[in-house]
Amino acid sequence: MQHVKIPQDRIGVLIGEGGATLREIERRAEVRLDVDSENGSVGIEKTGDPVTALKGPDIVRAIGRGFAPDDAMTLLDDDMMMFDLVDIDAAARNKNDLKRKKGRLIGENGRTRELMEELTGASVVIYGTTLGTIGGPQQVEAVREAAEMIIDGAPHGAVYSFLERKHNELKRQGLEYHQFTG
Numbered sequence: 468m469q470h471v472k473i474p475q476d477r478i479g480v481l482i483g484e485g486g487a488t489l490r491e492i493e494r495r496a497e498v499r500l501d502v503d504s505e506n507g508s509v510g511i512e513k514t515g516d517p518v519t520a521l522k523g524p525d526i527v528r529a530i531g532r533g534f535a536p537d538d539a540m541t542l543l544d545d546d547m548m549m550f551d552l553v554d555i556d557a558a559a560r561n562k563n564d565l566k567r568k569k570g571r572l573i574g575e576n577g578r579t580r581e582l583m584e585e586l587t588g589a590s591v592v593i594y595g596t597t598l599g600t601i602g603g604p605q606q607v608e609a610v611r612e613a614a615e616m617i618i619d620g621a622p623h624g625a626v627y628s629f630l631e632r633k634h635n636e637l638k639r640q641g642l643e644y645h646q647f648t649g
Contacts, residue, residue, distance in 0.1 A: 468512045471524050473531025478504050481530045488536045495543055498523035525550040529601060533594025541601060551607045556596035558618045571617050572598055579623060583610050586630040609633040
């Protein structure tokens, strides 16, 4: 059994109304979840196909890091789908620096985060001190690179140009995607 810790305020989202989300994760990921709502610990036990069950902990982590359950469940849509986290706090010198870096990642009215999603096709969520991404390997790598550029202080224009180039590369490679509408 594997254990994943999630924030207290995300336990309700993981369980869902009447336990519906929890049952859906258990059914689709072929795992059994044991949620300790006191400390936020979630035990994950494989019940079916071990390869499918490998996605269970990532689904729980993704929900814990701010993704909607439906977005987290997209990890099961394709074997190549992956979940990635960028720790913003690790790059910050202090609380003010953390707030500034997080604000730069979000952008004015959330526009920078939205552009990351639109130009890569990945789902991007900023929650607490992390930036989470769900997508294919190249999509996740593009978001990670863009996030690191912003965290390192690169001008937004340069990051947007980088994302445009990545978008065009993905299109040329035939990795067309369905634009995220959320």
